[in-house]
Amino acid sequence: MQIYKVGGAVRDRLLGRPVTEVDWVVVGSSAEEMQAKGFRPVGADFPVFLHPVTGEEYALARTERKSGQGYGGFTFYASPKVTLEEDLIRRDLTINAMAEDGQGQLTDPYGGQADLAALQLRHVSPAFAEDPLRVLRVARFAARYAELGFTVAPETQVLMRQLAESGELLALTPERSWKEISRALMEPRPDVFVQVLRDCGALKELFPEVDQLFNSTAPLKDGTQTGMHTLKVLHRCSIHAQPLSVRWACLLMPLGQPQNLDAPGPAPTHAAATTIDVINARYKVPRECQELARLVGEFHQLGHQAMSLPALTLFELLQHFDIYRRPERFEQFVACCAMDAQSRHEGHPYPQAEYLRGAAEHVRAVQVKPLIDQGFKGAELGEALKRERLEAVRQYQCLHQHDAN
Template identity: 40%
Template sequence: MKTYLVGGAVRDQLLGLLVVDRDYVVVGATPAAMLAAGFQQVGKDFPVFLHPRTQAEYALARTERKQGKGYTGFAVNVDPTVTLEEDLLRRDLTINAMAETAQGEIIDPYGGQQDIELRLLRHVSPAFTEDPLRVLRVARFNARFHALGFTIATETRALLKEIADRGELATISAERVWRETELALRSSSPAVYFETLNEVHALAPWFAELSDVIDTALERLRLCSALSDDSQIRCAALFSALADAHGKAICTRLKVPNRVKQLTRAAIQTTVFWNDQWSPDSILTILSKIDGWRQPERVEAMLPIWSAQGMSSEHLKTLQDCFAAAREVSIQSLAEETNIEHLQGPAIGAAIQAARLAAVRSAF
């Protein structure tokens, strides 16, 4: 039984990047042997084990054979005779198909080190096309390593188009699509993820609505990303280029977190109030539409999105000043200044709104 460090940890070490997660592959072992050594099995589709002390993931060396459609249609073989080279062969990119021994020796049967030097994202084998999820993964790696000068190999780009044109992206679950997308949105160049999908004809079916507004959407994502590293805020800035119905559709299809839905809707629905007009009344409408009174943190979250949409820094400052002034209004503050004891229900709400408008006008 031999254990090797594999995948991203080896790649990131060679790139001089911080290694966050360390994954291992075990050659020549059985599930029974791993359990006997104190490991805890967590994998359902294939045996993955947690180290009893470090909780690092240890997977048995395996091969995979395509037997159905989609990213889950694989028969997995974890026989102890599976070699390290066979295990690495099933991986997506050469830079992810390297291993390291306990003594620090790099095992690189498919040219990963050379492709790191060439700054190339290249597939390991023709079996690459069997898993449609790899289209999203390669797009994500392209976004993650774009700042380091990486590009996708021409032959790999052709395979990405081939997978997309087969229509197998539709077989991926919404949860997996969002997981890859959110990871890409956290990267230093998130727009590259969607640029890549667009270039290889892979926006449909998951991001089909972006096709008609791709240039505007990507520009907003770039601008927002320079102001915020929050993946959900970045996503809302991207989706803000869509019409309201399309924004709802893409959020529903991807099963995005509620916060993304709320920020996307707020971005789309408030544009008209600052793009076509700018007044105390429009500012109050904007703040009310995004529920800023009950959720003041939403105002802060919207600032980089509005900036990416084109709101000027002067208007952003005015909006912040007006919000700060209007937040001071409450039932208690009204009671101190006027007689509201005779007011009930909607009348109290109207009085508060009028006081907020007065505060906004004074700060405008």
């Protein structure tokens, strides 16, 4: 039995970056021997075991063969006869196909060190084109290492384009796709993730609605194309360490259907599935991200206009976000508006952010107890509370106008 440290832990050590998790591969052993040594098996797809003390994952060296569509369409073969080189050749990128033994001796059969030096993300073998998930993974690594100067090797881009054109990306499960998408959006350059997908034709397969933003013939007021502006907003989200829900909402922001709260008639409903709803459903996006993306798509224009909105419109905007029970969601909405506006006007202040926060604070400060003491109850209490909160918005606007003068 020989044990090697593999993959990201070796890559990041060579790059001088912190190693956050370690993967191990075991050569010359069997499932029976691993369990006899106290390792606990996990999963049924391939032989992976948990170390009895550290809990880290140890995988038996294995080969794989394409047997169906998608990420899961592979047959794995693990045996004491599988060599380290045979295990490493099934990996995606050369920089992830290096191993290190207990003495720190490096095994690099496919040129990973050379590609680290050349700042290249290059596939290990033609088998790369058998797994559609690798398109997303390479784009994610590009987003992680772009600021170090890494780019996707031209020959790897060719294989990524072949995968995009094969239709196999659509065979990925929503859960697996979302895992890669969400991780990529949290990398230092989420905009690079989107750009790499677009460059290889994968964006129009995975996000045809977002891809269309780059084909828009109607530029924004400052002359920027909507797709390029979206990339700038994503980059700004990363610079300001915004959470995943804000980054997701900013990606989908231009696809929203703006609501006019001044329009007569009943409040808008979500009976018809919007473009943002369709994308959220496609990837089974977590509820927090879904809700913020829909609200931001509908109301970000009102956020930008906050300081000139009538009191009733501003009040109804606050109501839509349930600022009483979900204050953090409204704060994330304000962040999305700021990321959008400041990406259009670099270096300009965004006073709407503090204005919106101030309005929310004034409305939240309205107490219900005095109304109960006055005898209001039931539906009448709800209406009275709404009137008081609307009055708080009016007072806030008057106060703000006075301060501005």
